[in-house]
Amino acid sequence: KQEVTQIPAALSVPEGENLVLNCSFTDSAIYNLQWFRQDPGKGLTSLLLIQSSQREQTSGRLNASLDKSSGRSTLYIAASQPGDSATYLCAVKGANTGGFKTIFGAGTRLFVKA
Amino acid sequence: KAGVTQTPRYLIKTRGQQVTLSCSPISGHRSVSWYQQTPGQGLQFLFEYFSETQRNKGNFPGRFSGRQFSNSRSEMNVSTLELGDSALYLCASSLAVGDSGANVLTFGAGSRLTVL
Numbered sequence: 001k002q003e004v005t006q007i008p009a010a011l012s013v014p015e016g017e018n019l020v021l022n023c024s025f026t027d028s029a030i031y032n033l034q035w036f037r038q039d040p041g042k043g044l045t046s047l048l049l050i051q052s053s054q055r056e057q058t059s060g061r062l063n064a065s066l067d068k069s070s071g072r073s074t075l076y077i078a079a080s081q082p083g084d085s086a087t088y089l090c091a092v093k094g095a096n097t098g099g100f101k102t103i104f105g106a107g108t109r110l111f112v113k114a
Numbered sequence: 115k116a117g118v119t120q121t122p123r124y125l126i127k128t129r130g131q132q133v134t135l136s137c138s139p140i141s142g143h144r145s146v147s148w149y150q151q152t153p154g155q156g157l158q159f160l161f162e163y164f165s166e167t168q169r170n171k172g173n174f175p176g177r178f179s180g181r182q183f184s185n186s187r188s189e190m191n192v193s194t195l196e197l198g199d200s201a202l203y204l205c206a207s208s209l210a211v212g213d214s215g216a217n218v219l220t221f222g223a224g225s226r227l228t229v230l
Contacts, residue, residue: 034219043118043204044221051216089157091219101170102147102219104157 002027002094006105013080014113021075021108023090028068031093035064035075037086038107044089048075080112116141118207118222126228132193135225139186139207145169146188147219148180151202160203163188164210192227200229 003026013019023033032051036044048057048064050073056065061078073090087107094103119138127133139146147170148160159172163182180190186207192199202224208217 032216036221041202041226043120043223044206044219046218046220049216049218091157093217101159101162101172103159104149106156 002030002092002101002103004090004092004103004105006088006090006108008108009106010109010111012111012113015080015082017080017112018076018078019080019110021077021088021090021110023073023075023105025071025073025092025094025103027094028071029094030068033064033066033073034091034093034102035062035073036089036091038089039086047088077110080110082112082114085110085112118205118220120203120205120222120225122225123223124226124228126230127195128230129195129197131195132191133195133227134189134191135203135205135227137188137190137205137207137222139188139205140220143207143209143220144186145208145210145217146182146186147206147208148188148190149204149206150174151204151224152200157204160190195229197229200227202226 005024007022034049035047050057050066063076066073087109089107091104121136145164147162151157162170166182177193182188204224206219206221
């Protein structure tokens with residue numbers, strides 16, 4: 001059974017700092033891993049999707065990496081801004097979860113102080 | 115291009131009632147999946163539909179059901195509501211179901227259900 005863990009659960013950093021959010025998963029048989037952000041009371045916004053054959057994806061100040069063999073992904077945020085404050089979730093689309101279910105981690109709550 | 119639309123956005127029900135939530139996917143998207151989000155359990159997969167067929171189901175009781183129409187719009191229904199069903203219900207659409215690793219999930223804003 002696929003399990004997705006995100007560390008840390010919460011993070012507070014000063015504006016301008018570079019930071020790394022971690023996501024680990026137990027079953028390496030995945031199709032993709034997707035990072036989302038969620039603002040309070042809102043839906044999820046897709047940030048980056050990494051297919052199983054890829055090692056990383058970049059979008060603006062965001063860079064996500066994927067290491068299937070170790071069951072890990074990181075989301076790197078450069079030069080953080082107060083507008084980056086949100087909950088960040090990683091989600092794994094697995095091949096062995098009874099038909100390609102997408103399993104989410106519990107999220108990392110990020111607060112960027114001005 | 116319109117995003118994923120969920121209605122209603124907010125609703126309040128009492129225990130024992132039933133509720134129907136609607137999701138209109140992005141035009142051209144044929145797969146719709148539903149998730150329940152609560153503070154204690156996080157995001158949990160409910161079910162996924164493709165071409166009017168349920169392809170996957172999460173570990174929820176039979177009170178939770180859904181369907182998909184020929185235009186890819188989907189509804190989910192919860193019967194005999196319990197207090198624990200209070201949650202944000204999120205719908206996501208993607209181009210296709212299956213083993214494509216390129217399918218980006220796009221979420222709606224959610225329907226917040228409160229059961230009193």
